[in-house]
Amino acid sequence: xxxxxxxxxxxxxxxxxxxxxxxxxxxxxxxxxxxxxxxxxxxxxxxxxxxxxxxxxxxxxxxxxxxxxxxxxxxxxxxxxxxxxxxxxxxxxxxxxxxxxxxxxxxxxxxxxxxxxxxxxxxxxxxxxxxxxxxxxxxxxxxxxxxxxxxxxxxxxxxxxxxxxxxxxxxxxxxxxxxxxxxxxxxxxxxxxxxxxxxxxxxxxxxxxxxxxxxxxxxxxxxxxxxxxxxxxxxxxxxxxxxxxxxxxxxxxxxxxxxxxxxxxxxxxxxxxxxxxxxxxxxxxxxxxxxxxxxxxx
Amino acid sequence: xxxxxxxxxxxxxxxxxxxxxxxxxxxxxxxxxxxxxxxxxxxxxxxxxxxxxxxxxxxxxxxxxxxxxxxxxxxxxxxxxxxxxxxxxxxxxxxxxxxxxxxxxxxxxxxxxxxxxxxxxxxxxxxxxxxxxxxxxxxxxxxxxxxxxxxxxxxxxxxxxxxxxxxxxxxxxxxxxxxxxxxxxxxxxxxxxxxxxxxxxxxxxxxxxxxxxxxxxxxxxxxxxxxxxxxxxxxxxxxxxxxxxxxxxxxxxxxxxxxxxxxxxxxxxx
Ligand SMILES: Nc1ncnc2c1ncn2[C@@H]1O[C@H](COP(=O)(O)OP(=O)(O)OP(=O)(O)O)[C@@H](O)[C@H]1O
Ligand SMILES: [Mg+2]
Numbered sequence: 357x358x359x360x361x362x363x364x365x366x367x368x369x370x371x372x373x374x375x376x377x378x379x380x381x382x383x384x385x386x387x388x389x390x391x392x393x394x395x396x397x398x399x400x401x402x403x404x405x406x407x408x409x410x411x412x413x414x415x416x417x418x419x420x421x422x423x424x425x426x427x428x429x430x431x432x433x434x435x436x437x438x439x440x441x442x443x444x445x446x447x448x449x450x451x452x453x454x455x456x457x458x459x460x461x462x463x464x465x466x467x468x469x470x471x472x473x474x475x476x477x478x479x480x481x482x483x484x485x486x487x488x489x490x491x492x493x494x495x496x497x498x499x500x501x502x503x504x505x506x507x508x509x510x511x512x513x514x515x516x517x518x519x520x521x522x523x524x525x526x527x528x529x530x531x532x533x534x535x536x537x538x539x540x541x542x543x544x545x546x547x548x549x550x551x552x553x554x555x556x557x558x559x560x561x562x563x564x565x566x567x568x569x570x571x572x573x574x575x576x577x578x579x580x581x582x583x584x585x586x587x588x589x590x591x592x593x594x595x596x597x598x599x600x601x602x603x604x605x606x607x608x609x610x611x612x613x614x615x616x617x618x619x620x621x622x623x624x625x626x627x628x629x630x631x632x633x634x635x636x637x638x639x640x641x642x643x644x645x646x647x648x649x650x651x652x653x654x
Numbered sequence: 655x656x657x658x659x660x661x662x663x664x665x666x667x668x669x670x671x672x673x674x675x676x677x678x679x680x681x682x683x684x685x686x687x688x689x690x691x692x693x694x695x696x697x698x699x700x701x702x703x704x705x706x707x708x709x710x711x712x713x714x715x716x717x718x719x720x721x722x723x724x725x726x727x728x729x730x731x732x733x734x735x736x737x738x739x740x741x742x743x744x745x746x747x748x749x750x751x752x753x754x755x756x757x758x759x760x761x762x763x764x765x766x767x768x769x770x771x772x773x774x775x776x777x778x779x780x781x782x783x784x785x786x787x788x789x790x791x792x793x794x795x796x797x798x799x800x801x802x803x804x805x806x807x808x809x810x811x812x813x814x815x816x817x818x819x820x821x822x823x824x825x826x827x828x829x830x831x832x833x834x835x836x837x838x839x840x841x842x843x844x845x846x847x848x849x850x851x852x853x854x855x856x857x858x859x860x861x862x863x864x865x866x867x868x869x870x871x872x873x874x875x876x877x878x879x880x881x882x883x884x885x886x887x888x889x890x891x892x893x894x895x896x897x898x899x900x901x902x903x904x905x906x907x908x909x910x911x912x913x914x915x916x917x918x919x920x921x922x923x924x
Contacts, residue, residue: 521779523761526747530755533744540704542730542759542822 361494374608379563380585381600383556389532390552397461399578405564406573434557468575479568587631657682663712687872694878705729735824741811745804753786756821
């Protein structure tokens with residue numbers, strides 16, 4: 357293959373992975389702006405989504421139903437986490453909360469290991485199979501990549517519409533921007549916090565389903581996703597969901613090209629380099645603005 | 655029957671007693687003034703009525719229902735709204751969106767119904783938007799509707815906050831120094847706005863340092879000093895109350911200046 361299509365191939369693979377990081381980053385941002393919690397259990401939602409859908413599909417449910425049910429189950433898990441662990445602990449320091457979310461992510465992994473063992477599994481390809489491919493300017497892409505990009509693009513657009521043009525979405529932004537004023541406008545803030553966990557978990561769960569045929573699903577897959585999603589969220593400006601999209605795609609693409617140049621052992625280096633660089637050079641992110649309050653608004 | 659009843663309320667911060675043995679009532683349809691020097695505890699009292707702070711002792715009743723212990727959003731739903739000394743807005747949302755948030759508690763669509771019944775949701779959203787507009791226009795905010803609240807001047811922010819408070823359709827509105835930071839012209843407008851709010855049937859509790867404004871508007875005034883009420887009555891009585899004069903002018907009670915001179919001092923903004 358000549359150079360151009362090779363580059364295109366890397367780009368496409370970067371965008372695919374990046375879209376998953378974007379979803380994780382959006383999840384980080386939604387929860388962070390509504391609750392102030394940096395949820396490092398975010399990657400586990402992706403893992404759980406894949407696992408639950410695979411289990412339901414193996415029970416004989418049609419793929420659509422399995423995926424839909426998985427999204428609902430994971431979303432419920434997200435809500436439950438908020439209600440059981442974060443409602444009461446709200447006044448702890450940000451560091452405490454981070455440690456709690458890391459603890460939760462380990463617990464979720466252990467539970468997943470217990471239920472689904474350590475086998476690597478995957479959902480069937482949504483259309484075609486692992487060898488089917490479409491030609492795209494000389495690069496070959498699996499139809500599943502289109503599913504991933506389509507599903508994620510649609511959810512990002514829906515999320516945007518939700519935040520901008522609905523009662524509850526506006527309430528969520530209000531709650532992120534100025535909780536005191538939001539309360540006084542009659543908004544039930546605890547419910548908004550639960551909703552932010554539920555939404556983030558649902559998005560993560562969906563991503564876990566659509567990506568499963570490509571990257572496989574494994575009980576340990578969540579932690580690295582959380583780190584890369586976090587890098588993406590920081591890059592896009594913490595608290596800004598749509599910034600997460602830019603951040604996620606950037607991290608994914610950088611990673612894909614890094615993999616093409618560096619030995620496989622350095623697979624994850626790109627995300628960390630990005631994370632450190634951003635933290636040093638532009639801590640408020642590419643799209644974020646320096647300064648206090650604005651950071652948590654969207 | 656009293657509309658709002660504050661009964662023997664006490665609140666301290668560490669060693670500092672901000673409010674103690676505060677009791678008064680507000681009748682429906684009144685404008686009640688609440689005045690007192692800086693640090694008297696006026697804002698602390700507002701925080702307790704709106705549920706941001708809990709009193710350590712005492713009770714607050716609204717329409718014969720005890721509201722102490724309720725969450726701010728529950729109190730808001732009962733029909734109490736407020737503004738802050740420093741306007742507290744959603745800075746990156748537009749003026750219209752800020753006021754639309756005020757419609758939250760008058761709108762029904764739950765999360766599920768809003769995502770499942772699309773046509774109903776669209777209709778509700780249009781209704782919220784129309785209602786928000788209805789509250790922008792009388793406050794002269796229509797031209798600013800699409801500006802982010804963070805880009806507005808101080809006086810305009812005040813009006814946006816007021817519009818948002820009114821959009822909740824409160825029965826009782828607490829205004830914390832609505833005239834501070836406004837110029838003479840804006841104050842005159844504010845005077846008219848507050849009169850219109852009262853005429854529409856809303857009861858007001860007004861904290862204000864601008865004596866001319868509060869004496870002109872209030873039916874009845876409570877004076878707080880060091881966290882305790884020292885006088886209570888119609889403006890004319892308050893202006894001639896020796897305790898009040900002493901607190902405000904720092905003079906001796908027997909050194910009361912003649913009423914004319916006093917009135918000049920009252921009208922001077924802080
Ligand atoms: N959250 C708080 N923590 C500690 N002290 C507080 C707090 N809120 C108010 N105070 C103190 O309580 C006292 C009363 O304050 P408050 O803000 O109620 O006064 P105010 O009458 O509104 O004054 P101003 O006219 O300056 O607005 C002040 O001494 C203030 O420092
Ligand atoms: Mg005050």
